[in-house]
Amino acid sequence: MLDIQGLSVAYGPVKALQDVSFEVPTGTITAVLGANGAGKTTLLRTVSGLMRPQAGRVTLDGTDITRMAPEKMSRLGMAHVPEGRGVITELTVEENLRLGELGRARNGDPVAIERMWEMFPKLGDRRAALAGSLSGGERQMLVIGRSLMATPKVLLLDEPSLGLAPRIVAQIFDLVRTLVDEQGLSVLLVEQNARSALSIADLGVVLNLGRVVTTQEAGALAADEDLRHAYLGF
């Protein structure tokens, strides 16, 4: 679904990603793991067009999107949930969802907003409240709901567990797994919380200092004690 080939990105003289290649197969969760500064966020920002790569190629469902402007991606079926939730705090819950709908993928069927209230009853109760008044967990629900309104094929999730209580993290990860299993969504998940991420992922990619160390099935990766100790911190 999403194919990343030989991607290299630099901030001036500092190389953030070097020759990164892997694939996100349709209907799977691929988790990109690694320490702070490994290049995880840079990877997502480059895939979604917020940063330009020096070299490499990104294709979405066969379409080359390497240097495409980010505002065109949502129409092609890519949704990027940035780090730090990415709700627009000055808009209401409902307005955030409507924004998602306005960027709906070209061939996506409209999702009724009522569907979101069923999925996230807490958001339904607070639909007219400013998104800035929501708790961290609710904000994460809102951004996921907002990307669903855009009917994506590929969902890029940047550190969804950041700053959330373990119980909420488990809820969110369950939700992502359900979406993948039921709707055939493909997810590229970037996480520092490697243990939780591997528990729902199909594939794991370990990044270190901008390079891919290994790409393995999530189960195999979680079982490899040396790798875990060296790069994943658990």
Added chain:
Amino acid sequence: MQQLITTLLNGLTMGMVYAAFALALVLIWRSTRIVNFAQAPMAMVTTYIAMVLIEGGLNYWLAFILALLSGFVLGAFVERVIVRPVEGKSDINAVILTLGLFIVLHALAALVFGSDYKSFPAPFGVRGITVGGHSLAITPFGIFTIVAVIVVMLLLLLLFQKTDVGLQMRASAFNPEVARLLGVKVSSMLTLGWALAALVGSLSGLLIAGGNLVHPGYMDSVVVFGFVAAVLGGLDSPLGAVVGGLIMGIALSLVSGYLGSGLVSLAALLILVAVLLVKPGGLFSHASERKV
């Protein structure tokens, strides 16, 4: 008593004009963090356009609307051609550009339209309405001023709150990066924001000009009062701009009526200093959330 009513009505009319001008500043500040000092000469240019059209025999209202549209186009042009190249650089670059544009438009207007005073026609009488034998300070054109500003503000409110484009414009202003990820064409929204702001600024220019003398610098005091009004209300808040404009209009009218018209600029300065000392964010500011 009659003097008080006269002063207040005058203040209300001027306040609406300042409100419109302050709103134009706020619309641009909110989306681009630029104080557009060229707003005044841009409005001046569109007023001259209206005057040329009227002198050429065009119907007043048609000229009025064409001038507003030319303001819209001028705003879009300034954003695309002049401000866009410095986007993403230090904010001060754009501010200095708008100051430069201020001077250039002044000079151009003097060259093209002449720098002498010209009288701008008014569509209605500019003599006070008589109520019960007393002549009030409110003129038919004053009433038109108030109504026109209110109508434009309501239209803007509808646009921002009730339409998809308005939602996308607000999203672009609040969080351009997230807006882009959601498929919003943020750069088009910025252009549209500048265009709308220039339209509102032009409205204030035309309303001040009506029945008065215009020359290339006739809007220059308005940029000062409008800016103070915008700061008073909170540069981020369109509602604040309107309230700030009304407060400025009435306060300055009271100063002019009771203390002497020479003190108006000083009073504006005092209001600005007081706001910055007491509530630097303005009346309608809400401390923005800290990004973690």
